[in-house]
Amino acid sequence: MSQKPVYVVSDTHLGAVPRETERAFRGFLAHVAAEARSLLINGDLFDFWFEYRSVILREHYRVLAALADVVDAGVKVWFVGGNHDAWAGSFLRDEVGIELLNGPVEMTLAGRRTLVAHGDGVGKGDYKYRTLKTVIRHPVSIAAFRFLHPDFGRRIAGVASSTERKAEGDAAATGRAAFIQNWAEEQLRADPALDLVLAGHAHVAARVEVEPGRFYVNSGDWLRDYTYVVLPAAGGPPELRSWPKTEPAPFPAPSLPPAAG
Numbered sequence: 135m136s137q138k139p140v141y142v143v144s145d146t147h148l149g150a151v152p153r154e155t156e157r158a159f160r161g162f163l164a165h166v167a168a169e170a171r172s173l174l175i176n177g178d179l180f181d182f183w184f185e186y187r188s189v190i191l192r193e194h195y196r197v198l199a200a201l202a203d204v205v206d207a208g209v210k211v212w213f214v215g216g217n218h219d220a221w222a223g224s225f226l227r228d229e230v231g232i233e234l235l236n237g238p239v240e241m242t243l244a245g246r247r248t249l250v251a252h253g254d255g256v257g258k259g260d261y262k263y264r265t266l267k268t269v270i271r272h273p274v275s276i277a278a279f280r281f282l283h284p285d286f287g288r289r290i291a292g293v294a295s296s297t298e299r300k301a302e303g304d305a306a307a308t309g310r311a312a313f314i315q316n317w318a319e320e321q322l323r324a325d326p327a328l329d330l331v332l333a334g335h336a337h338v339a340a341r342v343e344v345e346p347g348r349f350y351v352n353s354g355d356w357l358r359d360y361t362y363v364v365l366p367a368a369g370g371p372p373e374l375r376s377w378p379k380t381e382p383a384p385f386p387a388p389s390l391p392p393a394a395g
Contacts, residue, residue, distance in 0.1 A: 138171035140244045142363035143179075144252065144334025145355035147218065149193045150181035154379070155356055156197060162362070162377050163200040167207040171367065174243065175232075176334045176353060177216025177252030185223035189284045198230055205231035214239065216335065217254040244365035246329040249321055253314045253335030253352075311336035311352065318342075318350035330372065332363070341374045 146159055166173050180194060190198070205211055214237040215222050226232045235241075238251035318331035322344045331350045339354025339361040351372045354361030360377040 136171040137367045138169060139367050140172050140174065140365040141166050141170045142174045142176060142243075142332055142351075142353050142365065143356075144176035144216070144353040145178045145337055145357070147178055147181040147355070147357060148197055149191070151357065155360075158360060158377060158379060159356060160197060160200045162360075163197070163204050167204045167209055170209050171244075172210035172212070173204060174250065174332070175211065175213045176250060176332060177214050177237070177254075178218045178334065179213070179216075180219040183219035184221045184284075185225050186284055190225060191284070201232065202230050212241075214250055214252055216252040240328075243330070243332075244367050245369055246365065247327055248330040248332060249318075249328055250332045253310075253333040256314060256317045256333070307337050311338035311340065314352065315340060315342065315350055319344050322348055322350065330365075339374055341372060343371070347371075 143162070146155075148156055148159065179197075180191075183191070183194070201211065211232045212235055213222060213226060213232045214235045222232075222234050227234055235250070238249060238256065240247070240249050242248065243250075314333050314336050318333060319342075321331050322328055329348055333350070333352050334355070336352050337355040337357065338352060339359060340350065340352040342350045344350055349372050351363050351374065353363045354374070356377075360379060362375055362377060364373040364375055366373070
């Protein structure tokens with residue numbers, strides 16, 4: 135069995151962050167290719183991702199190539215869709231080589247029985263979003279969206295996104311983080327055989343030892359802190375780390391393609 139660790143990352147929101155962030159993330163992926171046994175991407179890798187039958191969004195081609203290099207290096211890559219990129223399909227699976235998972239999902243990571251969820255719609259409450267989530271992930275909705283010209287679909291997604299506001303400081307983040315943590319702690323207490331709960335979505339990194347040797351970990355985001363999680367192969371406690379930033383850069387104003395005419 136490999137003694138390399140498992141890496142976990144979420145909420146990179148590529149396509150809505152500065153080029154410096156994407157460049158740093160590609161450096162992170164090169165590090166993962168050399169140092170990791172496997173990589174779990176726990177949602178919102180992209181600020182918008184939709185798989186059309188024959189079109190891939192141009193702003194993502196460098197990262198997609200870097201992910202393919204990670205897979206080619208022998209590193210297993212899993213992807214759990216988030217609320218911004220739930221529509222992954224055959225391109226990521228067959229061309230890039232990523233295994234797609236529907237969260238919440240239970241899996242074994244670095245010897246730990248782990249529950250993985252992006253974090254959107256978990257627990258009780260937030261019925262408005264839970265209803266919306268059901269609608270936008272329904273096969274009929276997906277088929278209807280595919281009929282839109284990609285430029286127009288990208289424009290709709292850009293208008294709906296709140297990523298820029300979150301990068302500048304999200305007033306709701308603390309409440310969202312507490313809600314996800316409470317849900318995670320409930321899962322750990324309800325299932326004594328569970329070792330670890332991993333989440334994202336909150337945009338607030340956290341590492342909480344709920345009971346001795348049993349953890350809730352939120353991988354944070356790459357809007358401000360460039361955080362990620364390392365699960366040591368030897369069974370040590372999960373580690374929260376920050377990838378070094380290359381240089382500070384202002385958050386860009388949305389740059390959307392013109393609507394199809």
